[in-house]
Amino acid sequence: MASDKPHWWHPALDAPPEEALALEAAAGQQQRFAQLDTLAARLLAAALNGQPTVSVVRGTGPQATDSVEVVGLSAQEKAWCAETFGVPEQQRRGAWYLPQKLSLKAGAVNLPQLVRERPAHALTLAGDDSAGVSLVDGAAGAVLLWSVLVPLFAVLIEPIRVRAAAPPKTIDDQRQLWSGIEERYRLLGIADDALEAFRFGGGWHRLDRHGQQRARLHLLDALAAVDPLQLVTRHRILQLQALMTGFAKKSKTGTALARRVVTRALQPVVSGYFAGDWLALLDYLQAPPHPDEEVITALPEPRLYVGMSAQAAGMAAEAGIPEDEIHAMLAAFLSGPTSLSPVEERVAALREWWTAFDQAHAVQRPGMRPLWGLVDDNIMISSWQDEHGFTQQLYRQVLPASVNEQVDRLWQSVTLQRHAKSLVSNPHPHQLMAETLGPALEFWHGVALTAWFVCEGPYSRAPLSGLADYYSRPLTALAAAGCPVAPDLFEELRIAEQHLGPEEMIVKERKELPVDTSIGSFTMTSTISSGSRREGFKRVRDIITRHRRAWAELYLDTYLQQRWRTALEGVAQAHHRFVAAKGRPPTLIQFAQFATAAANQWTGGDLGTLYTAIGEPAPAQQLRPARLLQDDGYLFAQRVYTALGGTAIDNDLRMNQPEQAQRQWQLSRLAAESLRYLQLHEALGQPPTAKQFGSSRLVWPWPGEETEGWPLFQHTLAGLTNTNTAPPENEPAAGTAEAAPRPPESTQHVLAKGANAPLRTESVEVRLISTGVPVDVSAVLLASNGKVRSDHDLVFYNHPHHDGVRASGDTVTADLPHVPDDVHTVAVIASIDLEAQPTASFDQHTSWHAEVAQPTGDELAFTPAPFVSGETVTIAVEIYRHGSGWKVRAVGQGYDTGLAGLAADYGINVEP
8 A cells, every 4th residue: 555654464464374463463453343254253163073053044935045044143133233234334334335136155164064963974964955035035144154254154064065076187286286275284283194185195085985974073173172273363363364465455546445355255255244334444554545435325215217107197286387387397308209108008018908808707607718828828830739728829719909008019119138239129028028927927817727627627737626726826825915815715716626516527429339149239338538527617717706706806006006116216226325335337238137127127128218207317318229029929939830841740640650749849849049139130130140049059950950940030030030041250150069969778777866876988868858948958077076167067058068978859869978178067058038938947847857968878857746846947967976987867957046046056157
């Protein structure tokens, strides 16, 4: 720093921990950490002696997060932690860098207890204790763990963790790794013999399983013998020395701004030891604030510019000008044709749609077609659903044309989060409208459909008496919105179910065959049924209609206001939080990361209009390219399906020609994906390349696979849209690499979750087959520490091959002899494309299984149990080194935190 005044911490920068602590004490700065040091030392001592330190409670539901609690705290300690580490309290001190969601390796803190109580399974159990935690609701325990306890325990248990993983690539790498561990132990004051069995050359590989367990216990005993306050304070000063170094580097000409010093690596240090208070850190370092430093202690309250047209008369009277002039000024402010804001316009359309939806259900009666298809939830090209009562785009036939036209107009465009510079066509506006309505539509439409299928058949997934449980998720959301469904509904339905008629078989086909015998002739009748029905639908329908209308009378207006207000306020708060953390407004691309969903639902995808609604200036205007999708998305996809050779799929085809039926399903998916291709074409201003489209993640059902299918796909779309297919120059042709041969016929062995099997050191192919929802398949290359070496270790459709591993369509292929030595594990990942299907998750209806095959050897298969917590990403299997060879493990670990949660666990940088 540019100052002649010496600071106590300058000599401490490179001093050993004991000397740095002495300098800190002499400067009178040590006392500020006394309470934290004492608490951390007590928790450390308890953990090393076998007591649990952290409790992880798994969240349930699609959007649920886990929660963590530091156990064994007194009431006084809990109150102090809440004040010191609570997220609102830290933010009031300026710590706006705290993430909203956090992935915590909580198992590191519980590992000592697990080693003592469950030595054979300790590392596996500790690995299961990772938690995806939301920091929105306080979460003081999570911040304490993230900032103080997990870093402390990670250093202390590093020898156990390293020995549990495969050794680094070379002997020099191993020596360097263990030299670093020994140096950290020395700085903490831990006796040299604690690492006797662990260190390089210490004979670890000669120990049997029980010998290794004894070595881990010996290490814990050695750690427990050291004064825990010494371990805690020395670790703290080492963390603070890194912070001092960063501060000095950025403050050579005067105190730097906080956002220049507090990098991602140093954020836990500031939160852990200074309660997120930058000014407290400056006091510790005896440095004045930067003259331009602004510590934001609270975010501005969101101000939403919606509903002003209703106030026009009052505004005109107050200003003494005609009301028409007020409306004209509001229209100019909103950049629209009228003073009605885009949000108000959509709210009015949703009310009108709800009225038509309600009437359609109210007049439903036996003999009519089911109303499955009245609410749009997916693009489906194949026709098999019709046999079960599904009518695609039924709303076109049932709802008034004016209602459908209004939905088509208001939800006709969207912003793609990854290509936010342009507004593009939305091929499924009715699906987006349904998502805008949210849990109210999910519940009331679902209940009405269930009642139909219980009464009119052919079958139902839930009885009337089980509807409260079956629809618990939307019911919980409605109650949280202050718009609960009356419990009387479920009691009335339970009673009505008891009065339904007996089950009557629905006869699909009846045959009569005359039979002549020696004792006479008779007729044999055979029937094929397709389920059953029960008399009494009208009574059940009327109960649901009465309750639906009562709910709408009480809550619909409130509910719609809550929907748009929550969405817009969330965007405004995220914008303010970004400004507080970065010191500047987000760019349009950065804004899109947290604003796209709200814009697509409430402003037609227009980010500029959303900026206006939250009262912020837009940094740029989006482009509005010419629409390539001139008509209905379903009709266009159907034309693509037909042009590619698609035909109707019936029972005969499925039963007698399963391979042809599978090909038709693959063509159906390509037809649905054609709509995303058009969106990318509009956003990019030219046809997307194979890499931009992610062609390698799809199955191309032609003999030449992608090499043959991609040009045909592009040519088909160009013909249907009258556009050019020429890709940019220097773009390699899609699918130029020859497809890996399919393995020969072999015996298939089924793996249970957690089981493993040996592999030959040759090419191995993992194929993921999904039902109910298409998935993206990718792979992550991991070093011995369980992390990627760099972001290039993620192999997916935009980066389809790396270091011997290739991802293509539904398959990952690892050429094991060519996988580098420093890659210990190849994790195969399945993920739902949430941009295409934002509400989908893995559950009992959308599942997957894995098949593992090699050119020689048996085929392996793994089918996990259905997920139940809204997981959208899963680690399917892991291919990992074992001794001098390889093994495969059936993992089946799901993530309800999406790809971001998995990326955080693997050390992949996902920061926008």
